[in-house]
Amino acid sequence: MRTYSLTVLLWSCIFHAIHMMSSEKRTNKHSHSERITGLSENDGKTLHRTKRGWMWNQFFLLEEYTGPDTQYVGKLHTDQDKGDGNLKYILTGDGAGSLFIIDENTGDIHAAKKLDREEKSLYVLRAKAIDRKTGRQVEPESEFIIKIHDINDNEPKFTKDMYTASIPEMAGVGTSVIQVTATDADDANYGNSAKVVYSILQGQPYFSVDPETGIIKTALPDMSRENREQYQVVIQAKDMGGQMGGLSGTTTVNITLTDVNDNPPRFPQSTYQFSSPESASPGTPLGRIKANDPDVGENAEIEYSISNGDGSDMFDIITDKDTQEGIITVKKHLDFENKMLYTLRVEATNTHPDPRFLQLGPFKDTALVKISVEDIDEPPVFSRPWYLIEVDEDTKEGSIIGQVVAQDPDVTKNAIKYSVDRHTDLDRIFNIYSGNGSLFISKPLDREETPWHNITVIATEINNPKQTSQIPVFIRILDINDHAPEFAKYYETFVCENAKAGQLIQTVSAVDKDEPPRGHKFFFELVPEFALHPNFSIVDNKDNTAGIMTRRNGYSRSKMSTYLLPIIIFDNDYPIQSSTGTLTIRVCACDSRGNMQSCSAEALLLPAGLSTGALVAILLCIIILLVLVVLFTALKRQRKKEPLIISKDDVRDNIVTYNDEGGGEEDTQAFDIGALRNPEAREESKMRRDVIPETIFQIRRTAPIWENIDVQDFIHRRLKENDLDPAAPPYDSLATYAYEGNDSIANSLSSLESLTTEGNQDYDYLSDWGPRFKKLADMYGGEDSDRD
Numbered sequence: 001m002r003t004y005s006l007t008v009l010l011w012s013c014i015f016h017a018i019h020m021m022s023s024e025k026r027t028n029k030h031s032h033s034e035r036i037t038g039l040s041e042n043d044g045k046t047l048h049r050t051k052r053g054w055m056w057n058q059f060f061l062l063e064e065y066t067g068p069d070t071q072y073v074g075k076l077h078t079d080q081d082k083g084d085g086n087l088k089y090i091l092t093g094d095g096a097g098s099l100f101i102i103d104e105n106t107g108d109i110h111a112a113k114k115l116d117r118e119e120k121s122l123y124v125l126r127a128k129a130i131d132r133k134t135g136r137q138v139e140p141e142s143e144f145i146i147k148i149h150d151i152n153d154n155e156p157k158f159t160k161d162m163y164t165a166s167i168p169e170m171a172g173v174g175t176s177v178i179q180v181t182a183t184d185a186d187d188a189n190y191g192n193s194a195k196v197v198y199s200i201l202q203g204q205p206y207f208s209v210d211p212e213t214g215i216i217k218t219a220l221p222d223m224s225r226e227n228r229e230q231y232q233v234v235i236q237a238k239d240m241g242g243q244m245g246g247l248s249g250t251t252t253v254n255i256t257l258t259d260v261n262d263n264p265p266r267f268p269q270s271t272y273q274f275s276s277p278e279s280a281s282p283g284t285p286l287g288r289i290k291a292n293d294p295d296v297g298e299n300a301e302i303e304y305s306i307s308n309g310d311g312s313d314m315f316d317i318i319t320d321k322d323t324q325e326g327i328i329t330v331k332k333h334l335d336f337e338n339k340m341l342y343t344l345r346v347e348a349t350n351t352h353p354d355p356r357f358l359q360l361g362p363f364k365d366t367a368l369v370k371i372s373v374e375d376i377d378e379p380p381v382f383s384r385p386w387y388l389i390e391v392d393e394d395t396k397e398g399s400i401i402g403q404v405v406a407q408d409p410d411v412t413k414n415a416i417k418y419s420v421d422r423h424t425d426l427d428r429i430f431n432i433y434s435g436n437g438s439l440f441i442s443k444p445l446d447r448e449e450t451p452w453h454n455i456t457v458i459a460t461e462i463n464n465p466k467q468t469s470q471i472p473v474f475i476r477i478l479d480i481n482d483h484a485p486e487f488a489k490y491y492e493t494f495v496c497e498n499a500k501a502g503q504l505i506q507t508v509s510a511v512d513k514d515e516p517p518r519g520h521k522f523f524f525e526l527v528p529e530f531a532l533h534p535n536f537s538i539v540d541n542k543d544n545t546a547g548i549m550t551r552r553n554g555y556s557r558s559k560m561s562t563y564l565l566p567i568i569i570f571d572n573d574y575p576i577q578s579s580t581g582t583l584t585i586r587v588c589a590c591d592s593r594g595n596m597q598s599c600s601a602e603a604l605l606l607p608a609g610l611s612t613g614a615l616v617a618i619l620l621c622i623i624i625l626l627v628l629v630v631l632f633t634a635l636k637r638q639r640k641k642e643p644l645i646i647s648k649d650d651v652r653d654n655i656v657t658y659n660d661e662g663g664g665e666e667d668t669q670a671f672d673i674g675a676l677r678n679p680e681a682r683e684e685s686k687m688r689r690d691v692i693p694e695t696i697f698q699i700r701r702t703a704p705i706w707e708n709i710d711v712q713d714f715i716h717r718r719l720k721e722n723d724l725d726p727a728a729p730p731y732d733s734l735a736t737y738a739y740e741g742n743d744s745i746a747n748s749l750s751s752l753e754s755l756t757t758e759g760n761q762d763y764d765y766l767s768d769w770g771p772r773f774k775k776l777a778d779m780y781g782g783e784d785s786d787r788d
Contacts (some may be wrong), residue, residue, distance in 0.1 A: 058145040059109070063117040064153050073100065073146060076107030078129050080138040088132050093125035093143075100125065100146070117148040118185045150187035155247035156196045156237035158182045163253040168260050169225035170357075171218055177207065177255055180214040182237030184247075197242030201250065203233030211242070216253060225257040226294045261299035261354040264363040265291035271368045272346075274328060277376050278336040283329055286315075290325045291348035291365055300324060301351045311342030311371060328369065336375040337409060344369040379467040380406040380416050380459040387457075387473045389439065393447040394480045401430075404437040404471060406459035414461045421456035421470065430455055430475070439473070447477040448513045481573035483513040485522050487581045494599060495536075496590035497557060499550050506548040507541075508583065510569045520544060521572040526565070527580060536565050536585065548583065557587045561599075 059074040081087045091102040091109065100123070102109050107129075128141040158180060165178035186193035198214045200207065208219045216233060233253040240246025267289070274287040293300040304317045304326030316331040326346060349364040382404060389402035408414040418437040420430060429443045430453065437457070453475040461467040493506040510522045524546035526538055535555075539547045548565065563585040570578045588599035763780035766773050 058147065060147050060149055061111060061115065063115050063148045063151055065111065065114055070101075070110040070112055073109040073111055076102065076109065076127050076129075078139050080129065081107075086132050087129050087138060090128050090130065091125055092127075094120075094123040096125055099123070102127075115148050117150045117187065118154060121148050121150075121187070122146075123148075150190045150193055152186055152191070152193035152240060152247060154185035154193075154239075156182040156184045156239050156249045158235075158237060158249060158251035161251065163251060164256075165216070165253060166256040166258050167218065169257040170222055170260055170262055173218055173221050175218045177216045177218065178253060180209075180216065180235050180237075180251055180253065182214070182249055182251075184239050186239065192241045192243070192246075193239055195241045196237045196239055199236045199238070199242070201234040201236050203231060203253075203255075206231055207233050207255065209233075209235055216255075223257060224262075225259050226263065229257050231255040231257075259296045259299050260357070261295055261350060261352055261363070262357045262360065263294045263299075264361060264365065265293040265300075265302050265348045265350060266365050267291045267348065267367040269367070271370065273370050273372075275372045275374055276330060276334060277374045278334040279376050279378065280330045280334060282331060282333065286328045286330065286371065288320070288323075288325045288327055289346060289367065289369065290323070291367075293324075293350070298352050299350070299354075302326075302348050303351050305347050305349070307345045307347045307366065309342070309344035309369075311344050314342055315344060315371060317344075317346060328371070334373050335409070336373045337411060340373050340375075342371045342373070344371065375410070377461075377464060377467055378409050379469045380461060381409050382406045382459065382469060382471040384471070386471065388476065389473060390476045390478055391441070391445065392478045392480055393445045394482065395441055395445060397441050397444065400438050400440045401475070402439050402473075404432075404439070404457050404459075404473065406437065406469060406471070408461060408467075412463075414463045414467075416459050417462055419458045419460070421458055424454065424456045429453065432457060439475075445477050447479050447515075448483065451477050453477070479515045481514050481516065481571065481575060481577055484577035484579035485510040485512040485520075485569045485571050486579050487511075487569070491583060492586075493548065493583055494586045494588040494596055495550060495555055495563075496594055496596070497555050497587060498590060499553070499555060501550055501553050503550045504547050505536075505550060505585070506583070507545055508548065508567070509545045512571055512577075514571070514573065514577075516571075516573040523570040523572070525568050525570075527568055530566060533565065535563060538565075538567060548585070555587045557589070557599075561587050563587070 061071060061073055065071045076089050076091075078087070085105060088104045089102055089107040090104065091097075091100060096102075099111060099113055099115065100109055101112050107127075123146040124143060125146060126141050126143050128137050129139050130137050159182070160180075163178055163180055167175060167177050180198070182196050182198070184194040184196055188194035197211050198209050199211060200209045200216075204219070206218070206220050206223065207216050209216050214235070214237070216235070231254075233255060234250055235253060236248050236250045238246045238248035268291075272287070272289050276284070276286050280286075289304075291302055291304075293302060301321075302319065302324050304319050306312045306315070306317055314330070314332050314334065316329050317326045318329065319325075320327055326348065328344075328346075345366055346369050347364055347366045353363045383406070387402065387404055391401040395401065404418065406416050406418070408416065416437075417434045418432050419434060420432050422428070427443065429441065429445070430439055431442045432439050437459075439457075455473050455475065456470050457473050459469045459471070488509045488511045491506055491508055495505050499505070508524070510524075512520055512522070522544045524538055524540045526533060533551065535551055537549045537551050539549055541547060546567070565583040565585055566580050567583055568578055568580050570576060586599045588596045590596050763777065766777035766780060769777075
């Protein structure tokens with residue numbers, strides 16, 4: 001069939017070409033007979049229209065030619081061609097030489113390749129004929145067109161390989177979903193090759209498609225997303241107006257039903273059971289309930305509430321926005337002994353109802369929730385949240401001042417014992433009877449020292465000491481009038497020598513540590529012995545102050561420089577307290593306006609001509625003389641450096657007493673003699689105590705001695721070093737090493753040993769030892785000494 005149609009088209013094209021050539025001939029003949037006459041500006045020659053010799057205008061060619069030979073396009077010919085081969089035809093323009101070739105001798109044009117109209121539908125070419133001998137054109141260059149006739153060789157193609165669309169569920173029939181579009185590359189102006197018709201291959205009976213526009217619409221009513229959410233629709237686009245033999249293309253459309261709030265929430269069960277210990281604090285979650293809603297998103301959002309029930313005041317429910325669950329929580333403290341079971345009616349409601357579906361019913365549901373309270377061992381409960389006790393400060397020790405009461409709230413009603421938290425009563429002023437909670441005083445109270453005491457009482461179950469409760473007890477100490485009033489401050493009072501009788505010289509006031517409920521009220525008067533004081537009087541101002549008044553004219557410092565005025569101060573509380581305060585009044589010299597100038601009596605004895613500056617100068621001179629005397633004495637003491645040892649025979653011993661006789665030389669356990677062998681152990685520098693040396697000589701260090709050296713040899717070496725040391729001080733120095741040695745020439749001087757001798761010893765040699773041993777010589781040297 002295709003070959004036949006191509007043959008028909010080919011003959012049509014040839015016929016059309018012949019028709020066009022015939023029309024061209026008629027046009028040329030008519031043009032040749034036409035004559036145009038005109039006068040030229042230069043030579044006045046007559047212009048004539050030139051006859052065209054071309055026999056062609058345009059050619060038509062079928063696309064996608066599949067024949068064995070090249071496709072013949074047409075023939076170029078001019079009247080100047082005599083058929084002798086002198087003319088040469090040349091073709092230029094679109095595709096010349098590649099797509100289109102021309103026989104330069106005959107002018108026949110062929111298509112060298114298969115053409116595609118969808119790539120290029122029109123080719124513009126230029127032809128000319130030249131003389132082979134002269135190379136000149138015998139005709140002017142002329143342009144012609146080759147048009148490519150379309151055949152149905154392209155199927156319709158959709159703009160997308162896959163479409164995605166959505167539509168709300170429950171939409172009405174005929175609701176537009178999406179429009180699909182297919183295009184055909186064939187020529188829409190030639191036949192039905194590009195006329196596309198749409199049809200649905202898959203997706204019925206849910207959807208339909210408009211055959212001309214490609215709009216997809218719903219075909220069934222009340223499609224529910226909860227039943228089916230995704231649909232896949234296949235649409236076909238076919239050219240040739242949908243007739244048999246046309247080419248077609250398909251696309252897939254994925255359609256999703258979006259949710260609308262067309263389903264109310266529903267509880268999966270009508271009754272829920274929960275339990276809570278009675279010790280659960282407010283806010284404690286007890287459990288979760290959830291109403292199911294097949295909708296999604298905000299259409300499935302649920303708000304939970306307690307509609308009624310005997311536990312609506314004790315419990316609360318909140319909504320978990322993430323899980324859409326209702327969380328039941330404790331609202332108030334529970335008490336098993338008071339109520340053991342609560343019932344709640346919980347309601348679940350959609351927060352975003354759709355008015356279009358309200359006729360389907362109420363978008364809410366209810367369920368019954370039962371909560372049982374579990375009994376636990378609770379701590380004791382006091383009868384009050386706090387206690388306030390008032391007690392007089394003079395209450396005796398051991399007196400009961402109040403009582404706290406607590407009981408076990410459990411059914412068992414365990415016994416309670418009471419105690420005071422000693423961290424709140426460090427001074428142990430209060431105590432409590434453990435059996436009944438009565439508070440009593442252990443030490444005296446003093447309101448002025450501590451007006452309030454805040455203690456804590458602990459109640460503990462006897463059977464379960466872990467169950468304890470604490471309660472604050474505020475103890476207020478009530479005031480008792482146990483303090484006498486006294487002067488508010490120390491008053492420095494003076495009276496002028498030139499004072500007049502009845503003159504106010506001082507206003508005094510009083511203070512009291514007590515705090516009477518009606519306020520302080522003080523009274524002032526002189527002691528009975530001075531009720532009629534000849535010099536001063538007191539006037540009570542009735543406002544807790546009193547004025548000291550003079551009773552005579554003039555006072556003399558020379559006769560009496562100071563007056564002592566005892567004043568009694570009373571309060572008005574019960575029992576009345578009083579105290580006596582003595583006011584010291586000095587007599588002073590004042591100017592005419594009453595300003596004090598001097599109050600000392602010694603000032604009267606000073607000569608009138610001696611001014612204050614002169615007195616200051618005299619005082620400075622005395623101080624300077626005293627300083628000079630002290631400096632002179634100190635310098636004199638510093639110059640005195642004469643040693644205490646005046647005589648050469650005056651030898652002073654330094655005796656070091658260890659109070660340890662020891663066991664002799666062989667007793668190595670009594671003391672450590674290592675110090676005698678260690679030269680480092682001695683002091684760096686020892687100076688004389690009887691005189692201050694001008695220069696401090698440094699003791700020269702010696703080389704260390706082996707530890708196993710003999711002690712006697714060590715001492716002899718030390719003596720030799722001190723004798724030969726040029727840096728030794730010029731004064732005598734006695735170094736005692738406390739080593740007795742092997743024997744003593746003088747034998748023992750002990751008086752204890754002398755008692756064992758049979759005869760008297762001779763101590764006359766003591767007289768030869770000098771004046772320092774004269775006393776010993778007198779005691780032991782003469783025969784009369786024993787008698788003395």
